[in-house]
Amino acid sequence: MSVEKVTISEKMATGVAHSKLILVGEHAVVHGQPAIAIPFPLIGVESIVERVIGNVYLDSSLYQGPMESAPKSLAGIVNTIKQTLKILKIPYRDLLIRIQSSIPPGKGLGSSASVAIAVVKSLFMYSDKEYTNEQLLQLANISETFAHGAPSGIDPLTITSPSPIWYKKEEPIDYIQPTGEFYFVVADSGRMADTKTAIDTVTSLLKLAPKKVYGKIERIGDITYQVREALEKSSKQLLGTLLNEAQKELEAIGVSDSSLNKLIHFARQEGALGAKLTGGGNGGCIIALARNEIHSMQLSEKLKQFGAQAVWPFVLKNE
Known part of the structure; x- marks a missing residue:
C-alpha cells in the first residue's frame, strides 16, 4: 500500500527553519573561545507532518520509507523525532514526515540543525502544543551530537535567532x-x-x-x-x-x-x-x-x- 493512498489530509502541520553561517570562531569555539554566527534566511527547511495509516514514514531527498529502515546517516534526525514523539506523547505510528530542504548538506550551513528544528516545530504543531526555545535547542542537539560528535551548540542557537549571536561556552548568549x-x-x-x-x-x-x-x-x-x-x-x-x-x-x-x-x-x-x-x-x-x-x-x-x-x-x- 502506498503512502499517498492512505494519507488523511485534514490532519497536517508545518514547521520551518532557516540556515546559519559562522562568521568567525570556528573550531576555537569548541575549546572555550567565542564565535559569531549569523542567521542565513536565503536557504532553509520545511517539514510537513501528515496522518498516515501504518508506520512512521520519512520522505526526503536522502531517504523515502519507514523510519525504522532509515540509513545510519539519518540516525540523528531519527532519534530527534523519537524523543519529540515521546515528549508529546504521540504514538509511534500513523505519521508521514516530509522534509524539503534547500540547504546543501555537509557544507557548514547548519543543514542537520535546521532539519531537526523544522521537524520538531512541525511535530509540536501537529500535536497542537507550544514549544519553548529551550525545548527546540535540546531536541535539535540530539541530532547535532550524531552529526558532529561534540558540537558547540551554536548551530541550533543561531537558527532560532533573529540576530547575529555572540556565543561562548557556558556563558549567556549575547546578540550583536x-x-x-x-x-x-x-x-x-x-x-x-x-x-x-x-x-x-x-x-x-x-x-x-x-x-x-x-x-x-x-x-x-x-x-x-x-x-x-x-x-x-x-x-x-x-x-x-x-x-x-x-x-x-x-x-x-x-x-x-x-x-x-x-x-x-x-x-x-x-x-x-x-x-x-x-x-x-x-x-x-x-x-x-x-x-x-x-x-x-x-x-x-x-x-x-x-x-x-x-x-x-x-x-x-x-x-
Whole structure:
C-alpha cells in the first residue's frame, strides 16, 4: 500500500527553519573561545507532518520509507523525532514526515540543525502544543551530537535567532547589533565538509603540540572580539582584514583545504575585502566580504564562473 493512498489530509502541520553561517570562531569555539554566527534566511527547511495509516514514514531527498529502515546517516534526525514523539506523547505510528530542504548538506550551513528544528516545530504543531526555545535547542542537539560528535551548540542557537549571536561556552548568549550594511558572498566549493573529522583533527593536534595549537585557538578568539567591534562600528576594511587573519589561523590548524583555498584566493584577487572558510572546513563553503552591493553581485558571478557549485550574495544589517 502506498503512502499517498492512505494519507488523511485534514490532519497536517508545518514547521520551518532557516540556515546559519559562522562568521568567525570556528573550531576555537569548541575549546572555550567565542564565535559569531549569523542567521542565513536565503536557504532553509520545511517539514510537513501528515496522518498516515501504518508506520512512521520519512520522505526526503536522502531517504523515502519507514523510519525504522532509515540509513545510519539519518540516525540523528531519527532519534530527534523519537524523543519529540515521546515528549508529546504521540504514538509511534500513523505519521508521514516530509522534509524539503534547500540547504546543501555537509557544507557548514547548519543543514542537520535546521532539519531537526523544522521537524520538531512541525511535530509540536501537529500535536497542537507550544514549544519553548529551550525545548527546540535540546531536541535539535540530539541530532547535532550524531552529526558532529561534540558540537558547540551554536548551530541550533543561531537558527532560532533573529540576530547575529555572540556565543561562548557556558556563558549567556549575547546578540550583536551591526552598524551599517555588510555585503557578503557565500560560495560552495562543491566538496562535502566533514565537521566531525575536522574537530578530531584539531583535538589530535592539541595533544601533539598543545602550546602551538592553543596559541592559534587563542588568536582566533582575539580576532573574534575584534570582529564584533568592527561589526558594531561599521569598520568594513578592518572586518575584511580580520577575516583574512582568521583564515590564516584556520589553515594553520589543518581545517582548510585546496578547494576552499582556491575560492578564497580568487575572491581576494577579485577585490573582496576579506575571505575565509565558514563552518567545519575541509570542504564546504567560504564567505567573502564585498565592497558594496554592486561588487557583491559582480563577485558572485565571477565565483560562479570560476567553478563555485552555488553562490549566495546577502546583506547583513540591523533590521
